């Protein structure tokens with residue numbers, strides 16, 4: 277019976293979720309509540325100063341969500357200290373991140389964005405041998421909103 281109850285709650289949640297129109301890259305409503313500084317990073321693809329963000333040295337159990345649309349993006353279990361000055365993750369929540377080749381800094385980098393709202397997050401780097409997964413998602417703190425785990 278407990279499983280059935282959970283299933284019904286899940287279906288009700290999904291029903292509510294499906295009533296919302298699916299956001300597209302043209303839908304800027306996710307960005308309306310952001311401050312000018314947040315927009316300068318998330319919408320205009322800026323970069324916050326290194327070692328300045330609130331999550332650079334942050335170490336709590338929970339999930340990091342997109343500041344713009346609140347989609348879950350990264351798990352605290354995948355966060356590691358790379359000493360690069362920005363929050364670093366060696367994995368992402370499945371399907372949460374999309375990638376785009378970025379030539380803007382005169383070098384080829386891979387930009388990472390929220391799959392749901394296309395908000396700019398940062399860049400992903402491969403082959404640095406910093407962790408077993410060999411990936412570093414280098415993310416602006418300002419693009420993230422941390423929510424502590426409710427299961428602890």
Ligand SMILES: [Zn+2]
Nearest residue numbers: 342345390393
């Ligand atoms: Zn988003």
